[in-house]
Amino acid sequence: MQRKLKAALFTLSIIVALLLLPQVVAAKEESGEANFSARAEIPENQVDKNQTYFDLRMQPGMEQDLTLVLTNPTKEKVSVTVEPNVATTNQNGEMDFTKRPKKQDNTLQYPFTELISDKQVVELASNETKNVTFKLKMPKEKIEGMILGGFYLYKNIGEEEEKAEANVQIKNRYSYVIGTKLTIDDQKVKPDVALNEIKPDLLNYRTVVTANLQNIKPTMIGNFKVAAKIYQKDKTEVLHETTKENMTMAPNSNFDFPISWNNQRLEPGTYRLKLQASSNDENWEFDKEFTIEKTDSDRLNKEAVELEEQPMNWYLVIGVGVVIIVCLIGCVMIYKKNKKKKEKLKRKKGPKKRKKKIVKK
Numbered sequence: 001m002q003r004k005l006k007a008a009l010f011t012l013s014i015i016v017a018l019l020l021l022p023q024v025v026a027a028k029e030e031s032g033e034a035n036f037s038a039r040a041e042i043p044e045n046q047v048d049k050n051q052t053y054f055d056l057r058m059q060p061g062m063e064q065d066l067t068l069v070l071t072n073p074t075k076e077k078v079s080v081t082v083e084p085n086v087a088t089t090n091q092n093g094e095m096d097f098t099k100r101p102k103k104q105d106n107t108l109q110y111p112f113t114e115l116i117s118d119k120q121v122v123e124l125a126s127n128e129t130k131n132v133t134f135k136l137k138m139p140k141e142k143i144e145g146m147i148l149g150g151f152y153l154y155k156n157i158g159e160e161e162e163k164a165e166a167n168v169q170i171k172n173r174y175s176y177v178i179g180t181k182l183t184i185d186d187q188k189v190k191p192d193v194a195l196n197e198i199k200p201d202l203l204n205y206r207t208v209v210t211a212n213l214q215n216i217k218p219t220m221i222g223n224f225k226v227a228a229k230i231y232q233k234d235k236t237e238v239l240h241e242t243t244k245e246n247m248t249m250a251p252n253s254n255f256d257f258p259i260s261w262n263n264q265r266l267e268p269g270t271y272r273l274k275l276q277a278s279s280n281d282e283n284w285e286f287d288k289e290f291t292i293e294k295t296d297s298d299r300l301n302k303e304a305v306e307l308e309e310q311p312m313n314w315y316l317v318i319g320v321g322v323v324i325i326v327c328l329i330g331c332v333m334i335y336k337k338n339k340k341k342k343e344k345l346k347r348k349k350g351p352k353k354r355k356k357k358i359v360k361k
Contacts, residue, residue: 272289
C-alpha cells in the first residue's frame with residue numbers, strides 16, 4: 001500500500017511538471033495585438049496527443065523532422081527567430097526555455113541543442129502561414145529518463161525599434177515557447193538533488209546569499225520546496241531564512257536559490273547553512289559551512305541599494321567612554337601621586353648648602 005502511494009505521488013509530481021511545458025510567453029506589443037502565432041505539428045509518435053507540445057516516444061539513433069506552423073495574422077510583414085534551447089531552471093525555481101546557458105550543467109549528457117538543427121529566421125508576409133522544419137537525431141545509446149528542451153520563438157526588431165528600446169527596462173515583445181520532451185520508454189527515474197556552492201550575491205541590487213541546488217537526474221522535479229536557514233558559525237540563533245514552495249526543476253539543471261539578507265550588510269565571516277528540500281515523498285537535508293570574504297562583502301555592499309543603516313551600539317559607545325574616563329582619572333592620580341612623592345623626598349633632604357669660595361689675595 002505504501003509503495004503504491006509513493007508511486008502515485010511520484011507520477012502526480014511528473015504530471016504537474018509536464019503541465020508547465022506548453023508555456024506561452026505572450027508579452028504584448030503596445031498595440032495589444034499578436035505579431036504571429038505558432039503551434040507544433042504533432043507527429044504519429046506523440047505519447048499524449050492531447051498536448052500542444054512535442055511529447056515524443058523515440059528510439060536510439062532515430063532521426064525525425066519536427067515541424068512548427070507559424071502564421072502572421074497582421075497586415076505587415078514579420079520576421080521571427082525560432083531558436084531551440086535546453087530546458088534550464090531559473091532563479092525563481094521555474095523551468096526556462098528562453099535562454100542558452102553559457103555553460104551546460106555538468107550532469108547533462110545529451111543537450112537538446114546538440115540533437116536538433118540550428119535556429120532559423122523566418123520571414124512572414126501579411127496573412128502568411130509557413131511550416132518550419134527542424135531535424136532531430138537521437139543518441140545511438142539508450143537514454144535514461146528524458147531529454148527536455150524547447151523552441152523559443154520571438155519577433156525580430158529593426159534598428160529603429162532597437163534604439164527606442166535601448167533605455168527601456170521593460171521590453172514588450174510577443175514570443176512563444178513550445179516544449180519538447182524525448183523519451184524511449186515509460187521507466188521512471190528517481191530524482192536526486194545536490195548542494196553546490198554557497199556565496200554572497202546581489203538579487204535586484206539587494207543583498208542575498210545563494211545556494212546552488214542541482215537536479216542531477218534526467219527527470220523533472222515538481223512540487224519542489226526549499227527551506228533555508230543561515231547561522232553564524234557555532235551559534236544557534238537564525239540570522240536569515242527563506243522558504244519557497246511550488247517550484248519546478250528541469251532535468252539535469254541547477255539554479256542559485258536566493259536567501260534574503262533583509263537589506264542588511266554582508267559582513268565577512270564564517271557562516272553555516274541548514275537547508276531542507278522536498279518533492280512530494282522525496283526529502284533532502286544539507287548542513288554546510290561557507291565563508292564571506294571581506295573583498296566580496298565590500299564590493300557587494302557598495303553596489304547594493306536600500307541597505308539598512310547599522311544602528312548605533314550605545315552600550316559599546318558608553319563602555320568605551322567609561323574606559324577612557326577611567327584611564328584618564330588613573331593617569332591623573334598616578335601623576336599626582338608621583339609628584340607628591342618627589343616633593344616629600346626633597347623636604348627630607350633639606351636645602352642644599354652652598355660652598356664658600358676662598359678668594360686668594
